[in-house]
Amino acid sequence: MDLTDLGLIGLFLGTFLAGTIVPFSSDVLYVAIMAAMKEEWLACLVVAVVGNTLGTITTFLLGRAGKTKWVEKYFHVSPEKVEQQQSTVKKDGPFAGLIGWVPVVGKPLLVALGLYKSPTVLTCLMIFLGIAVRFGVWTLALSIG
Secondary structure, X not given: OOXXXXXXXXXXXXXXXXXXXXXXXXXHHHHHHHHHOHHHHHHHHHHHHHHHHHHHHHHHHHHHOOOHHHHHHHHOOOHHHHHHHHHHHHHHHXXXXXXXXXXXXXXXXXHHHHHOOOOHXXXXXXXXXXXXXXXXXXXXXXXXX
């Protein structure tokens, strides 16, 4: 049995895990579930967006639990540079949440946004919007094809 056998529950679990630091592709799962449940496209879309958003916000919050002193200590970044990066993230960072779902760069970006204390509400809103557009495009592409 795999996640596609679990239908919407499997879709939620898979998209949630894919949003966390677990290396997993929610796109492949979404395409498989949509192929099996095409008539329930709206339910699939809502479940995927909610699951992936919650998982991605979890990754962001993991970063928030970190300390900038770790960046200085383990990556040998000067306190001045850390302060400059933190200032930039607080100002412009939330909009980077739009691409937090992108493979390879998304997870480290989300952790950094959390670590440097990007404004939580706006960052979470941008995460949601980016994910909603992503799955919206998949849904549209799968319903046309």
